[in-house]
Amino acid sequence: MPLVQLVNINKTYQLGNQQIHAVHDFSLSIDRGDFIALAGPSGSGKTTILNLIGCLDKPSSGRIEINGVDVAQRSARQLSDFRLRELGFIFQSYNLIPVLTALENAEFTLMLQGVPKAERRSRVTDLFRQLGIAGLEERRPNDLSGGQQQRVAIARAMAANPQVILADEPTANLDSHTAIELLDLMRRLNAEQGITFIFSSHDQQVIFRARRVVRLKDGSLQSDSLESAE
Amino acid sequence: MTVKLFRLAWRNVWRNRRRSLITLAAMSLSVMLVQGSHNLSVGVYAQMIDNGVRAGSGHLSVYVGDYARSRDEKLTFHRADLQTRIAALPGVAQVAPRLYLPGMAQSSRESRGILLTGVDPEVERVVNPFLRKLGADEMLRSIDGRDAVIGEKLLRELQLKPGQKFVVTVQGRDGELASELLRVRGVVRTGMRDIDGSLVLVGRERAAKILGVPDAIHELAVILVQAQDDVTVYPQVVALLGPHPGLRVVPWETAMVNLANAIKFDYASQQVIFIIILLIVTIGMVNTVLMSVLERMREFGVMRALGATSRVLVTLVLTEALLLGVVAALFGTLLGSGLTWYLAEVGIDLRDYIAAEIEFGGVVFEPIIRADWDWVWMGKLALWVIPLSVFAALYPALKAVRIAPVEAMRQV
Ligand SMILES: Nc1ncnc2c1ncn2[C@@H]1O[C@H](COP(=O)(O)OP(=O)(O)OP(=O)(O)O)[C@@H](O)[C@H]1O
Numbered sequence: 001m002p003l004v005q006l007v008n009i010n011k012t013y014q015l016g017n018q019q020i021h022a023v024h025d026f027s028l029s030i031d032r033g034d035f036i037a038l039a040g041p042s043g044s045g046k047t048t049i050l051n052l053i054g055c056l057d058k059p060s061s062g063r064i065e066i067n068g069v070d071v072a073q074r075s076a077r078q079l080s081d082f083r084l085r086e087l088g089f090i091f092q093s094y095n096l097i098p099v100l101t102a103l104e105n106a107e108f109t110l111m112l113q114g115v116p117k118a119e120r121r122s123r124v125t126d127l128f129r130q131l132g133i134a135g136l137e138e139r140r141p142n143d144l145s146g147g148q149q150q151r152v153a154i155a156r157a158m159a160a161n162p163q164v165i166l167a168d169e170p171t172a173n174l175d176s177h178t179a180i181e182l183l184d185l186m187r188r189l190n191a192e193q194g195i196t197f198i199f200s201s202h203d204q205q206v207i208f209r210a211r212r213v214v215r216l217k218d219g220s221l222q223s224d225s226l227e228s229a230e
Numbered sequence: 231m232t233v234k235l236f237r238l239a240w241r242n243v244w245r246n247r248r249r250s251l252i253t254l255a256a257m258s259l260s261v262m263l264v265q266g267s268h269n270l271s272v273g274v275y276a277q278m279i280d281n282g283v284r285a286g287s288g289h290l291s292v293y294v295g296d297y298a299r300s301r302d303e304k305l306t307f308h309r310a311d312l313q314t315r316i317a318a319l320p321g322v323a324q325v326a327p328r329l330y331l332p333g334m335a336q337s338s339r340e341s342r343g344i345l346l347t348g349v350d351p352e353v354e355r356v357v358n359p360f361l362r363k364l365g366a367d368e369m370l371r372s373i374d375g376r377d378a379v380i381g382e383k384l385l386r387e388l389q390l391k392p393g394q395k396f397v398v399t400v401q402g403r404d405g406e407l408a409s410e411l412l413r414v415r416g417v418v419r420t421g422m423r424d425i426d427g428s429l430v431l432v433g434r435e436r437a438a439k440i441l442g443v444p445d446a447i448h449e450l451a452v453i454l455v456q457a458q459d460d461v462t463v464y465p466q467v468v469a470l471l472g473p474h475p476g477l478r479v480v481p482w483e484t485a486m487v488n489l490a491n492a493i494k495f496d497y498a499s500q501q502v503i504f505i506i507i508l509l510i511v512t513i514g515m516v517n518t519v520l521m522s523v524l525e526r527m528r529e530f531g532v533m534r535a536l537g538a539t540s541r542v543l544v545t546l547v548l549t550e551a552l553l554l555g556v557v558a559a560l561f562g563t564l565l566g567s568g569l570t571w572y573l574a575e576v577g578i579d580l581r582d583y584i585a586a587e588i589e590f591g592g593v594v595f596e597p598i599i600r601a602d603w604d605w606v607w608m609g610k611l612a613l614w615v616i617p618l619s620v621f622a623a624l625y626p627a628l629k630a631v632r633i634a635p636v637e638a639m640r641q642v
């Protein structure tokens with residue numbers, strides 16, 4: 001059974017009296033351990049699809065199954081809990097909470113789950129070491145570089161041991177050197193721990209590092225290949 | 231998780247330090263103002279009640295039947311041992327017997343309507359604030375002498391001078407008019423025109439002899455050490471009245487309805503102002519919390535994407551308001567205590583603002599007004615500020631969760 005299955009998804013937005021087809025008859029099957037890049041020009045529907053998989057948005061038609069369960073059948077509360085326990089999120093602009101330290105940011109989902117402090121600490125400290133940001137625990141996001149902030153965000157996404165980590169343009173705000181470093185880190189976590197990553201990007205160098213590339217054009221699937229293009 | 235959320239809320243409060251400080255200042259100053267003016271009122275009322283009961287009918291007074299309302303001169307009684315037994319009760323400072331006889335006073339030139347009041351000079355001297363100012367040579371010397379202490383206005387209208395004689399005429403119990411020659415010994419000025427124009431104080435026995443009923447009185451005015459002791463003293467006086475059917479004990483609120491109502495009305499109108507102040511502060515609070523929520527919409531969207539329920543976010547926003555409320559309550563009470571301390575120790579000297587005495591509910595204001603500590607009320611007000619600020623955060627909190635996470639994250 002695939003981890004995530006999108007079947008004949010359509011997503012339309014009403015903008016005034018104009019209908020925008022953000023995603024058009026899109027189907028995709030994601031397996032456990034996949035390392036997928038969503039590629040495509042601006043406006044092609046990458047963010048929309050990530051939001052749908054992340055249960056942050058509902059499709060206009062079609063079906064989304066995660067772990068064999070139809071997402072449409074779940075209540076808002078269940079979806080919250082599902083995001084908390086099974087999904088991890090990484091955002092383009094890091095979106096760390098500015099009043100919390102790096103450590104507290106990374107613990108956030110564990111805190112929401114009610115995990116005891118000692119356990120949270122050891123888990124997050126461990127992650128900080130793996131991600132190469134040990135020693136930055138007490139810094140506030142404002143006192144970290146973009147690359148460091150995004151690593152904290154990865155720690156936050158990984159802390160709760162999710163099934164899938166969704167990352168919408170995680171490297172868009174980083175210089176190319178840092179971007180590639182971050183991608184290699186994600187890929188290592190994928191290889192070593194089997195975490196499923198789905199990320200979107202414009203950047204050929206970043207897309208190049210994915211094992212599977214899903215190309216979109218105007219909201220439709222253009223290609224789905226196991227080898228990266230170039 | 232609760233502890234963590236508390237810490238997050240606390241840090242969020244101080245995120246925009248200046249805005250929070252301004253809000254806290256507004257809230258604290260309002261608490262201070264309300265507490266201070268409440269305490270000042272309590273002090274002024276206490277003083278007015280004290281003056282009122284001393285010059286008037288006491289904290290508690292003993293009458294025959296409905297004398298308190300009807301003022302029927304026939305309703306006299308004999309003290310027997312009542313005066314001493316009531317005076318012996320714990321909490322009672324003085325018991326003043328009085329006889330009130332309406333009548334006429336005539337000098338060689340003029341005549342005026344008066345209220346001939348028979349008193350116990352020694353007791354009255356201690357009790358009545360206006361008599362305390364008199365020198366020893368101006369006070370009644372005995373319970374049955376011909377000395378009289380009269381109101382300043384009456385003295386002027388009768389064109390008398392201290393030491394001169396005048397005649398009072400009242401209706402005796404037998405229905406005949408009875409006259410008596412008295413001599414002006416002292417003059418009092420209370421500031422109340424009615425009293426200053428009609429008061430004639432004489433020894434109690436002298437007045438009773440004119441009435442033709444020796445030892446008769448209309449009233450036993452009971453002065454307490456502390457006004458709030460009336461609840462404990464009242465039933466004991468009721469018990470002492472057991473063997474005296476027809477006698478009743480009445481609290482000052484009933485005996486001096488005008489004063490009681492004036493205070494009630496004054497305090498009610500003050501409470502309206504208090505409510506308006508708190509309402510304005512609450513609206514300011516809504517504004518502060520709403521601004522801080524609108525600035526953080528993106529953050530709320532992120533938190534919900536990460537799996538925070540809307541309940542967590544509502545709790546967070548309400549906790550922030552709660553913390554603001556607690557700080558404002560504490561700090562405001564601190565300021566309120568400072569203000570009350572000043573008003574209690576130094577007071578406000580009204581002599582700079584008003585020329586003559588001001589009469590309020592039949593009682594004269596003291597020119598220096600002072601606050602009294604009402605800790606219980608101050609605490610209650612402070613405790614009210616907290617739910618009020620949480621209430622103010624309800625709408626902003628709903629605003630934070632009504633928007634979908636995707637929409638919220640799209641905001642800058
Ligand atoms: N809330 C919305 N209302 C109206 N139209 C929207 C909304 N969100 C997205 N769209 C439209 O849907 C289409 C797909 O948008 P989406 O954000 O998924 O593209 P994208 O591939 O992520 O683009 P980019 O690379 O610029 O981030 C675009 O045409 C966009 O204008």
Ligand SMILES: [Mg+2]
Nearest residue numbers: 046047048168
């Ligand atoms: Mg996008």
